[in-house]
Amino acid sequence: MVAQPDSDVLWARALTHAHNGSPALRGVSIGVREGEILAVSGPRGSGKTTLLRCLSGQFRPQEGEVWFNSTPVHTMAPLIRERLRRDRFGWIDPEPVLVPELTAWENAALPLMLRGAGRRAAKKAALEWLERLDIGAGARKRPHALLHSERQRVVVARALAGTPTVLFADEPTAPLHRAERAHVLRTLATAARSHGITVVLATHDADTAELADRTVTLLDGRQVNTIHLPHASEAEGRTACSLSV
Numbered sequence: 001m002v003a004q005p006d007s008d009v010l011w012a013r014a015l016t017h018a019h020n021g022s023p024a025l026r027g028v029s030i031g032v033r034e035g036e037i038l039a040v041s042g043p044r045g046s047g048k049t050t051l052l053r054c055l056s057g058q059f060r061p062q063e064g065e066v067w068f069n070s071t072p073v074h075t076m077a078p079l080i081r082e083r084l085r086r087d088r089f090g091w092i093d094p095e096p097v098l099v100p101e102l103t104a105w106e107n108a109a110l111p112l113m114l115r116g117a118g119r120r121a122a123k124k125a126a127l128e129w130l131e132r133l134d135i136g137a138g139a140r141k142r143p144h145a146l147l148h149s150e151r152q153r154v155v156v157a158r159a160l161a162g163t164p165t166v167l168f169a170d171e172p173t174a175p176l177h178r179a180e181r182a183h184v185l186r187t188l189a190t191a192a193r194s195h196g197i198t199v200v201l202a203t204h205d206a207d208t209a210e211l212a213d214r215t216v217t218l219l220d221g222r223q224v225n226t227i228h229l230p231h232a233s234e235a236e237g238r239t240a241c242s243l244s245v
């Protein structure tokens with residue numbers, strides 16, 4: 001067994017996973033550094049969602065290892081894995097899935113309340129995030145009274161309100177229009193950087209990947225390259241590209 005590098009909050013080796021015998025990941029190895037925004041790009045069906053689900057403990061990979069902060073996730077008992085996901089991970093789906101009986105702020109506050117936060121504190125945090133995502137006016141509405149794009153903003157607020165250690169975002173802005181997409185992504189990236197949240201972002205959109213510190217590309221379940229993009233604050237024009245086929 002190879003040790004997880006200290007700088008990586010999340011680390012996976014030789015992940016292999018198939019759906020009903022159909023291969024989705026074929027030996028992907030990946031390290032995610034603390035506070036990093038990592039884009040996982042690739043065409044439809046290349047294995048992005050399967051990789052995020054393996055890294056976040058939703059799927060147990062058929063082969064390979066996943067480590068979070070030096071703890072093996074791939075061998076964890078289901079209940080411990082559930083607790084890890086609830087307490088340390090956030091998840092954004094491409095489609096907004098909300099509890100229909102709850103208002104927008106109650107939905108956004110839910111992860112905090114499930115972790116034992118008081119209703120008042122959870123409400124305050126949820127309202128702050130809804131404001132930041134320009135959906136404060138809809139805070140008391142139920143999901144059916146919100147537009148599809150507004151519901152997705154609530155989902156993003158819910159994921160950020162819990163300040164997870166790692167946020168997994170699977171095509172998080174897919175239901176949004178182009179202008180909205182840029183705003184939500186900027187909010188997500190700014191929030192992640194200011195709160196030290198590590199983000200693993202699946203996308204096949206170049207604009208989305210541009211926000212990331214680094215991009216890992218999948219093709220047919222295999223990693224094909226890694227591109228390091230500099231932060232705006234870093235020296236202009238400095239880029240690096242490495243092949244790991």
Ligand SMILES: Nc1ncnc2c1ncn2[C@@H]1O[C@H](COP(=O)(O)OP(=O)(O)OP(=O)(O)O)[C@@H](O)[C@H]1O
Nearest residue numbers: 019020022023024043044045046047048049050051
């Ligand atoms: N539940 C499933 N049952 C059967 N096959 C599946 C299932 N989920 C994914 N697959 C297959 O596994 C492969 C990888 O799918 P995955 O969703 O991980 O790719 P993706 O890059 O996220 O695609 P997309 O961009 O369309 O979401 C594809 O061939 C897909 O058809």
